[in-house]
Amino acid sequence: MALVVQKYGGTSVGDAERIRAVADHVARTRAAGDQVVVVVSAMGKSTDDLLRLAGEVSPTRPPRELDMLLTAGERISMALVSMALADHGVESASFTGSQAGIITDTDHTRAKILEIRPNRVREALAEGLTPVVAGFQGVSTERDITTLGRGGSDVTAVALAAALGADVCEIYTDVTGVFSADPRVVSKARRLAKVSFDEMLEIAATGGRVLMLRSVEFARRHRVPLHVRSSFTWEPGTWIVEEDPTMEEAVVSAVTDDTSEAKITVGGVPDRPGVAARLFRELANRSVNVDMIVQNTGTNGLTDISFTVAQTDLALAREVCETVRAEIGAAEVSSDSQIGRVSIVGAGMKSSPGITALMFETLSSHGINIEMISTSSIRISCVVRADRVAEAVRHLHTAFGLDAVRGE
Amino acid sequence: MALVVQKYGGTSVGDAERIRAVADHVARTRAAGDQVVVVVSAMGKSTDDLLRLAGEVSPTRPPRELDMLLTAGERISMALVSMALADHGVESASFTGSQAGIITDTDHTRAKILEIRPNRVREALAEGLTPVVAGFQGVSTERDITTLGRGGSDVTAVALAAALGADVCEIYTDVTGVFSADPRVVSKARRLAKVSFDEMLEIAATGGRVLMLRSVEFARRHRVPLHVRSSFTWEPGTWIVEEDPTMEEAVVSAVTDDTSEAKITVGGVPDRPGVAARLFRELANRSVNVDMIVQNTGTNGLTDISFTVAQTDLALAREVCETVRAEIGAAEVSSDSQIGRVSIVGAGMKSSPGITALMFETLSSHGINIEMISTSSIRISCVVRADRVAEAVRHLHTAFGLDAVRGE
Numbered sequence: 164m165a166l167v168v169q170k171y172g173g174t175s176v177g178d179a180e181r182i183r184a185v186a187d188h189v190a191r192t193r194a195a196g197d198q199v200v201v202v203v204s205a206m207g208k209s210t211d212d213l214l215r216l217a218g219e220v221s222p223t224r225p226p227r228e229l230d231m232l233l234t235a236g237e238r239i240s241m242a243l244v245s246m247a248l249a250d251h252g253v254e255s256a257s258f259t260g261s262q263a264g265i266i267t268d269t270d271h272t273r274a275k276i277l278e279i280r281p282n283r284v285r286e287a288l289a290e291g292l293t294p295v296v297a298g299f300q301g302v303s304t305e306r307d308i309t310t311l312g313r314g315g316s317d318v319t320a321v322a323l324a325a326a327l328g329a330d331v332c333e334i335y336t337d338v339t340g341v342f343s344a345d346p347r348v349v350s351k352a353r354r355l356a357k358v359s360f361d362e363m364l365e366i367a368a369t370g371g372r373v374l375m376l377r378s379v380e381f382a383r384r385h386r387v388p389l390h391v392r393s394s395f396t397w398e399p400g401t402w403i404v405e406e407d408p409t410m411e412e413a414v415v416s417a418v419t420d421d422t423s424e425a426k427i428t429v430g431g432v433p434d435r436p437g438v439a440a441r442l443f444r445e446l447a448n449r450s451v452n453v454d455m456i457v458q459n460t461g462t463n464g465l466t467d468i469s470f471t472v473a474q475t476d477l478a479l480a481r482e483v484c485e486t487v488r489a490e491i492g493a494a495e496v497s498s499d500s501q502i503g504r505v506s507i508v509g510a511g512m513k514s515s516p517g518i519t520a521l522m523f524e525t526l527s528s529h530g531i532n533i534e535m536i537s538t539s540s541i542r543i544s545c546v547v548r549a550d551r552v553a554e555a556v557r558h559l560h561t562a563f564g565l566d567a568v569r570g571e
Numbered sequence: 572m573a574l575v576v577q578k579y580g581g582t583s584v585g586d587a588e589r590i591r592a593v594a595d596h597v598a599r600t601r602a603a604g605d606q607v608v609v610v611v612s613a614m615g616k617s618t619d620d621l622l623r624l625a626g627e628v629s630p631t632r633p634p635r636e637l638d639m640l641l642t643a644g645e646r647i648s649m650a651l652v653s654m655a656l657a658d659h660g661v662e663s664a665s666f667t668g669s670q671a672g673i674i675t676d677t678d679h680t681r682a683k684i685l686e687i688r689p690n691r692v693r694e695a696l697a698e699g700l701t702p703v704v705a706g707f708q709g710v711s712t713e714r715d716i717t718t719l720g721r722g723g724s725d726v727t728a729v730a731l732a733a734a735l736g737a738d739v740c741e742i743y744t745d746v747t748g749v750f751s752a753d754p755r756v757v758s759k760a761r762r763l764a765k766v767s768f769d770e771m772l773e774i775a776a777t778g779g780r781v782l783m784l785r786s787v788e789f790a791r792r793h794r795v796p797l798h799v800r801s802s803f804t805w806e807p808g809t810w811i812v813e814e815d816p817t818m819e820e821a822v823v824s825a826v827t828d829d830t831s832e833a834k835i836t837v838g839g840v841p842d843r844p845g846v847a848a849r850l851f852r853e854l855a856n857r858s859v860n861v862d863m864i865v866q867n868t869g870t871n872g873l874t875d876i877s878f879t880v881a882q883t884d885l886a887l888a889r890e891v892c893e894t895v896r897a898e899i900g901a902a903e904v905s906s907d908s909q910i911g912r913v914s915i916v917g918a919g920m921k922s923s924p925g926i927t928a929l930m931f932e933t934l935s936s937h938g939i940n941i942e943m944i945s946t947s948s949i950r951i952s953c954v955v956r957a958d959r960v961a962e963a964v965r966h967l968h969t970a971f972g973l974d975a976v977r978g979e
Contacts, residue, residue, distance in 0.1 A: 223654060225654065227665075229654075238642065245633065246625060
């Protein structure tokens with residue numbers, strides 16, 4: 164008998180029919196002899212509806228009250244899932260984040276989990292019930308209701324799986340798994356049967372939309388096997404597991420793309436110690452997340468520093484740069500939001516020479532100019548013009564042999 | 572500085588505009604120097620929407636999960652009211668029933684309050700905040716979320732006012748107060764400026780729709796002055812207070828009507844001790860609430876027992892009577908749902924002879940036949956044909972001098 168945490172996202176519980184389908188699947192899992200803990204998001208558009216309502220009521224939205232409002236969403240979906248389970252003969256009990264012991268810090272709208280005390284969930288399991296837990300929400304050390312921010316329901320599921328010692332955390336969504344590239348960009352993209360945590364981290368960080376970086380990090384740290392799969396087809400999806408040293412690793416598992424960032428260049432920066440540190444410390448102080456950073460070799464004692472930020476942070480980042488520019492005596496600040504990043508990710512890259520060369524050759528042979536480069540041991544990312552990204556992804560997918568069936 | 576509990580019902584927070592109006596009124600109350608604790612119901616039709624959704628998902632609705640579902644309603648309205656208050660410069664904090672310390676028994680969907688531990692509400696007040704509390708809901712001794720059933724938000728408000736020692740509990744609704752008769756029936760009906768708890772209990776019990784019996788009983792027991800008023804006109808409404816022995820009491824304050832009941836007659840009942848007890852014990856065991864009971868004087872050792880029940884309980888009550896009929900050797904069970912009850916209520920009735928006579932004369936002079944009679948020290952009720960009820964109310968309203976302005 165395995166203990167399975169099943170997390171269902173917003174589209175998976177989007178309407179009455181989907182909720183009944185979820186209950187049916189949970190009932191089948193139970194009938195197969197496994198114990199199940201269900202974690203649910205709010206129904207499809209309900210969060211948007213609540214935000215629209217808040218907008219009608221007041222331009223002022225204290226974060227504590229915004230959290231109180233939004234957590235009504237999971238409350239509704241979890242109660243409905245429990246009712247549907249009852250209708251399928253599965254006795255269950257729903258628990259809010261607070262009741263499930265999801266203790267967070269007091270940072271409303273993007274709280275972090277500090278501790279899980281899932282006593283009531285454990286008791287329910289011991290009584291033979293199927294607990295249904297609200298994702299995305301918790302209770303702070305000040306006893307106020309909090310939400311975990313984007314991707315929060317996945318984090319709840321993974322954290323609960325870790326705390327309960329679950330055998331697997333299944334993430335049900337509207338796609339069938341993690342793909343070798345975005346299927347909307349690459350028609351020949353393949354579902355990956357298995358990827359390592361490290362690969363998944365890189366995929367999530369470079370544009371893979373299925374899982375948020377945060378929940379993958381949590382799963383990796385607590386060694387919780389993830390299984391990303393579809394609640395529409397119910398077919399087996401992608402397993403995200405610890406790297407198995409005996410298994411042969413794909414050199415490149417996936418090609419990812421991301422056009423949500425912009426590039427900022429601070430030009431004519433005096434090339435002396437501490438200057439870059441000053442700039443990035445100030446950006447960090449203003450909560451601007453910097454992604455790729457490239458500093459050219461200086462000439463005449465001057466250098467250029469380029470980095471990417473989310474387009475939504477561009478205005479703030481420019482403002483910070485302008486302030487720091489005067490202080491450090493740099494010449495100018497420019498920005499460019501017409502960029503995109505294309506990355507290749509693969510755990511086998513570590514032991515395979517020539518990967519970088521093949522990537523650059525592939526892009527250049529198609530006349531795609533590389534503007535920035537960054538690498539990790541299992542990833543290479545290139546910044547190119549935004550309007551060449553899709554093309555770049557397709558060529559790389561072919562060049563690294565991903566068009567052929569693999570891994571299934 | 573007074574402490575005022577202000578309870579806003581579903582229509583009072585029915586949409587964004589109404590919620591802003593509520594926030595404006597709370598801000599004015601605060602500006603006048605009073606402390607306010609706000610208690611809110613779910614927005615207008617939101618409870619119906621949630622029930623409809625539940626109906627789409629599952630015919631099975633475990634009461635625990637139904638409570639979890641429905642309590643999302645107040646969560647939404649209380650967060651929105653808090654946001655609107657922030658927008659009006661009033662710092663507030665919303666609290667669920669559980670956070671406000673509303674401890675109930677475990678009888679889901681109609682829980683009773685066992686205890687109030689309003690520590691967090693008190694702390695918020697001490698910090699100068701305006702607490703916004705979810706009505707209708709609590710947490711059980713088993714730590715599960717419960718709802719208080721019909722009129723539950725009023726009960727929350729009154730209970731909280733009692734626990735906090737509030738100076739008044741204001742019940743805001745979509746009518747301007749308690750009337751001398753239903754204004755839809757009697758065009759000359761007047762708003763009452765003041766009624767005693769005893770009168771209000773009788774009015775609520777005999778068809779007055781403004782307050783539920785339960786919250787009036789609670790207010791009376793804990794001596795919490797109530798003020799029922801409109802959240803649309805904001806004018807002073809009706810005060811419900813302890814009887815003041817020095818004040819001259821109206822002989823008749825109000826004429827009420829109720830056509831929601833049906834009459835059951837068990838005929839040919841052996842007239843011996845214990846027979847009626849057997850019948851009503853069995854009805855109580857099956858949770859049938861019996862209202863008026865009349866037993867005719869027996870002839871030939873046989874008697875008839877008639878009583879009224881809610882029409883929704885009629886089928887069950889008939890079934891119980893049929894079972895008991897055989898056992899006690901009664902002749903027959905008949906029922907009639909075309910009845911209505913008209914009542915006059917007045918604290919001054921106790922010391923005014925001739926009231927009963929005037930009531931009967933008024934009805935008979937208009938050819939309205941009286942089928943059953945029941946009285947208390949401050950109320951007389953008559954069962955008449957349902958289609959004569961409106962007419963009866965109008966004639967009584969005139970006969971007892973209520974058409975003239977009084978009490979304002």
